[in-house]
Amino acid sequence: MKIDEYLETLPENVLSGEDVQLPxxxxxxxxxxxxxxxxxxxxxxxxxxxxxxxxxxxxxxxxxxxxxxxxxxxxxxxxxxxxxxxxxxxxxxxxxxxxxxxxxxxxxxxxxxxxxxxxxxxxxxxxxxxxxxxxxxxxxxxxxxxxxxxxxxxxxxxxxxxxxxxxxxxxIFGVKCVDFVTAWEFAERYTKAIGSPEIKNDRFLTIIQTLVIWINAKKLGVACGDDIPESIQTYIKLMKMNFDIDFEPMLKE
CATH class of the missing domain: 3.40.50.150 (Vaccinia Virus protein VP39)
Known part of the structure; x- marks a missing residue:
């Protein structure tokens, strides 16, 4: 499953904020x-x-x-x-x-x-x-x-x-480039801010959002360094192996 296909299955499109009622x-x-x-x-x-x-x-x-x-x-x-x-x-x-x-x-x-x-x-x-x-x-x-x-x-x-x-x-972030730590910290803040009873696994959604943040930063030319950090690679592999969620197409866009 490609990542964009997975995002469409989330309750009320929680990652995009579309039609989500704020707590x-x-x-x-x-x-x-x-x-x-x-x-x-x-x-x-x-x-x-x-x-x-x-x-x-x-x-x-x-x-x-x-x-x-x-x-x-x-x-x-x-x-x-x-x-x-x-x-x-x-x-x-x-x-x-x-x-x-x-x-x-x-x-x-x-x-x-x-x-x-x-x-x-x-x-x-x-x-x-x-x-x-x-x-x-x-x-x-x-x-x-x-x-x-x-x-x-x-x-x-x-x-x-x-x-x-x-x-x-x-x-926005107080940094000149986005690394894994920055992506994780801000993904976690976002997930908690829009949290609702429908969100059963905040950590899982934080991982998803972290990868989305970092990959978007990479495509925009504001990620730290030219290489993909080991932590990002690890989570991409985990998403693919354990949940059949593939971030590779997003990296290649």
């Missing part, structure tokens, strides 16, 4: 990290359920909270839950590319589709100065983050553009 603890950590406050207008793009906007209102007392998601069933369910709790927030069923977010001061944005992120970057660039965009795992395309507490990252309008991949990497 309440992670949402609270993000809000503390971004210093969400009472005069903020908070938008959760791709909100899924109501937890993000609910916590923003109930525990951080924001002036306004808006959740936007294209999934009508999720929005309908979220609205019902909030009505029962008598919590005043705005939930909108809409494609985020068409959404009016002009009054936002803080935005939580977790999308991995390159087409979506590039289009949203243009929208974000037109927001008022000091608006904070919180992403998970990576910063906005070609941007230098203003603050990092991995896997959570803040970019503020106007954005600082990276001169190179190495400059962006240094800002």
């Amino acid at each position: 309440e603890k992670s949402l609270k950590d993000i809000f503390k990290f971004v210093k969400l406050k009472k005069d903020d207008i908070f938008y959760h793009l791709g909100c899924g359920d109501e937890k993000g906007v609910e916590i923003a209102v109930n525990e951080f007392g924001v002036k306004k909270a808006v959740g936007i998601d294209y999934n009508s069933d999720k929005i309908k369910k979220a609205k019902k839950n909030l009505e029962e709790k008598k919590i005043q927030v705005e939930l909108i069923c809409q494609d985020i590319l068409n959404a009016d977010i002009s009054d936002a001061t803080v935005i939580l944005f977790w999308f991995t589709d390159e087409n979506v992120t590039n289009q949203m970057l243009k929208k974000f660039e037109n927001l008022k100065p000091e608006t904070k965009i919180v992403t998970i795992w990576g910063p906005l395309p070609d941007c230098i983050p203003d603050k990092v507490e991995f896997p959570y990252i803040i970019n503020k309008v106007p954005f600082k553009k990276a001169k190179s991949m190495q400059e962006q990497l240094l800002a």
